[in-house]
Amino acid sequence: MKKEPYFLLIPMALLVMQSCSSPDRKDRDDSETAKSAVVASTADTTDRAQAATADVSMNGDEKRFVLNAASSSLLEEAAAAVVVQKSQNQEIKSLAERLKKEYAKINMDVSKIASGKGMEGPKLLSEVQQKQVDDLKNLSGRALDVQYLKMQIKTQADAVALYTDGAKLNNADLRSFAAQALPAVKENWEAAKKIGSKLNLSNTNNGDDLLNISQEAIKK
Numbered sequence: 181m182k183k184e185p186y187f188l189l190i191p192m193a194l195l196v197m198q199s200c201s202s203p204d205r206k207d208r209d210d211s212e213t214a215k216s217a218v219v220a221s222t223a224d225t226t227d228r229a230q231a232a233t234a235d236v237s238m239n240g241d242e243k244r245f246v247l248n249a250a251s252s253s254l255l256e257e258a259a260a261a262v263v264v265q266k267s268q269n270q271e272i273k274s275l276a277e278r279l280k281k282e283y284a285k286i287n288m289d290v291s292k293i294a295s296g297k298g299m300e301g302p303k304l305l306s307e308v309q310q311k312q313v314d315d316l317k318n319l320s321g322r323a324l325d326v327q328y329l330k331m332q333i334k335t336q337a338d339a340v341a342l343y344t345d346g347a348k349l350n351n352a353d354l355r356s357f358a359a360q361a362l363p364a365v366k367e368n369w370e371a372a373k374k375i376g377s378k379l380n381l382s383n384t385n386n387g388d389d390l391l392n393i394s395q396e397a398i399k400k
Contacts, residue, residue, distance in 0.1 A: 249358075339369070
């Protein structure tokens with residue numbers, strides 16, 4: 181049998197090894213790139229760590245959605261709990277009770293979906309969120325009601341934008357979840373603006389376009 185020269189076998193072996201490992205290495209590189217993108221876009225240190233250790237079965241936009249949905253739900257629950265306990269305005273208290281219940285369910289649902297894909301959302305408030313809740317705790321009467329409504333007009337507008345985008349995600353589970361949550365989120369935003377109008381929270385003192393947040397501002 182004819183033997184190939186030894187010096188020719190070495191390059192051939194290296195070529196085979198490279199061709200076999202390239203697809204795997206590319207997959208790993210792509211995964212690391214996607215992971216790095218979502219970690220870099222996440223401000224909170226705890227959320228960065230959770231994003232960095234998450235499974236890569238979701239892309240960057242999907243991870244960001246999970247983190248934002250879970251994080252905002254925690255804030256809504258905590259803020260609503262303060263207002264339910266302290267507010268004397270029954271209309272605001274009712275809104276807070278509804279939001280507390282709805283966002284507890286939202287957080288449970290999105291956490292369940294994320295867990296099934298190897299990702300764990302935040303369990304605690306960020307420092308910024310905790311300060312927002314503490315500020316509410318230090319208020320009472322109309323000052324508490326006004327602060328909470330200003331907060332809700334902004335956070336519910338953000339939620340409408342978040343779930344509108346979520347309803348366009350590639351992941352079917354997250355897309356369905358966002359689409360189902362969106363009507364209630366829109367209703368909550370409208371309710372907050374309606375009560376805000378009654379308390380005259382507009383910069384122009386006419387109850388219109390509260391805090392200069394309009395539907396146009398969140399349209400994509």
